[in-house]
Amino acid sequence: MIGRLFSFVAGAALGGYVVHKLNRTARAWSPGGIADRVEGHVADYRAALREFNEDVQDAMEQREAELRHRYYPSGPAVRAAQPKPLPAPHTKPTTLKDGR
Numbered sequence: 001m002i003g004r005l006f007s008f009v010a011g012a013a014l015g016g017y018v019v020h021k022l023n024r025t026a027r028a029w030s031p032g033g034i035a036d037r038v039e040g041h042v043a044d045y046r047a048a049l050r051e052f053n054e055d056v057q058d059a060m061e062q063r064e065a066e067l068r069h070r071y072y073p074s075g076p077a078v079r080a081a082q083p084k085p086l087p088a089p090h091t092k093p094t095t096l097k098d099g100r
Contacts, residue, residue, distance in 0.1 A: 027033050
């Protein structure tokens, strides 16, 4: 009798564990589960890309500072490049010299 009871309890526990694992696997392979995993990977890649961009920006600023020091040792003020103004729009049509 004790042997049968032990087998029943062990079978019930093993069955519960198997059902739990199957449910978890089914949830992981459902469209929502796949989306969650992809979202996690995209977030990781986004963070890595942001960190890479920051590293590149820091290296670029450092190199620019080295070049400024090398070519402008007196340290002139760095002027921002100002765009050229656009030409004024023509109010009357232009004509060529031959009257066309």
